[in-house]
Amino acid sequence: MIELQALRHRILDIPSLTIPEGHCMVIGPNGAGKSTLLELCAGMQVPTGGTVSVYGTEPRRCAVGWVSEFPDRTVVFDRVFDEIASPLRFVHRPCDETDTRVRETAAVIGIDHLLGASTREISGGEKTLVALATAVIASPSLLVLDDPDTHCDTHTTRHVQQVLERLPIPHILQCTQDMDTASGADTVLYMEGGRIVHAGTPREVFSRLISSCFYPECWRDDSCV
Amino acid sequence: MRLICSGVRRRTGTFQLSADAVFTPGMHLVTGRVGSGKSSLSRLLAGLEHPDAGIVRAEGISRTMLSMQFPEYHVTAPTVTGEIRSWGLSPDVILHETGLAGRENDHPLHLSRGELKRLHLACVLATQYDVLILDEPFSALDCIRKERLCRRLETAGNGITIILTHEPLWLPKTDMLWEMDAGTLRSLGRIPEALLSWADAPRPIRTVIDRGNLPRNITPADIREARCRTRG
Secondary structure, eight states: EEEEEEEETTTTTEEEEEEEEEEEEEETTSSSSSSHHHHHHHHHHSSSEEHHHHEOGGGSSEEEEEEOOOHHHHHSBBHHHHHHHHHHHHOOHHHHHHHHHHHHHHHHHHGGGGSBBBTTTSHHHHHHHHHHHHHHHHHHHHHHEEGGGGGHHHHEEEEEHHHHSSSOOOOEEEEOSHHHHTTTEEEEEEETTEEEEEEOHHHHHHHTTSSSSTTHHHHOOOOOO | EEEEEEEEEEETTTTTEEEEEEEEEEEEEEEOOOSHHHHHHHHHHHTTSOEEEEEEEEHHHHHHHHEEEEGGOOOOSSSSSHHHEEEOOHHHHHHHTTTTTTTTOOOOOOOOOHHHHHHHHHHHTTTTTTTEEEEEETTTOOOHHHHHHHHHHHTOOOEEEEOOOOSOOOOOSSEEEEEETTTTEEEEETTTTGGGGGOOHHHHHHHHHHHHHHSSSSSHHHHHHHHOOOOO
16 A cells, blocks of 8 residues: 655645555646656655655655656657567566567557557557556556556547556556546545545545536446446 | 648558548547547648648648647747747736746746646647647646637637547537548548547547437537437
């Protein structure tokens, strides 16, 4: 589980928060602090005050997979295959194992046809899928996704969520502006102005947002899949 | 005023883009799956890239603007204020409009993506264009900002507005519907009739059509009206 205590960092002010295992969606208006919260949980920033722990350990000492809100910014290699292989190559895993894991991971995510493509020539949505494959290939205990669906169509978003459900990763922390997607999570956090305003199951959180545009549209017309 | 794609073909690796189309004044929505060629089409329409065959012809058009999917591609200054000035605009007006007062000296790439998108779109929409091409303008915006952007686009007074997006819900009142399917641009026609042939319609629209109610347009208000319409 992820625990935050007396957290003060930039605009974030979170006295106490426990995120149970499972898939947690972080929602809220632009500038609410969602990405900052995700970066702290991923160990990419160290809090100015308070603590963040993943299973009682500092996030920086945990294996964390990260999918950036800007997929272009995290691309290192020119070829999709090399990009996905990079986390295993950086820790000197054997070539045969790396090759097999790249092909297996690409197949699970449905991008095996892109392995020979240039990372510069694929579309924004495809870049997100490549970033996801790169983030999960080393089997992290925490996977953090910062608004990955922003470049994806509805089919790809659903595909990503189905892939995430299949991955044996105990903690998935994701922020999104797609409330229909958020409605399928185990836990939802609604943030505003650096604070956690609502936390709980999707039913608990969205019942407080029914008169706002943050309420899932598919709950209004009973069309959720 | 017309933007014409005549026999346009462009190949990138194994991907082939094909477009034969005439865009006239009004709001055009181009939809399509990830990788279907929407961004490539936007660059061809804006004249940033040239087709291998065919021609993109602009008739009676002198001002064209392309807003790219990733707003960081547009950033040219190291501060928010500098970025606004680079568009020839007053920082005070744009900072107020975007709610970014207090962030004047921040680097634009230190803004959240939603904030950067807001800043970029405010700079784009401060000027009127004969052709305004918006590639995924709603990405990264929260639902409050998406709704505001739709209203802004509907009243912006641009000549030809072409929105390329897979946004499923927050869409402006639109005249013509187009679909990119595996690299080929197809006209579905004028809305609302075009909605009936929109095979890949977003779920909120598909749901009301399947229940026998054709929405008058594709805004959330139109969808809600169709959803609650009583037949008989």
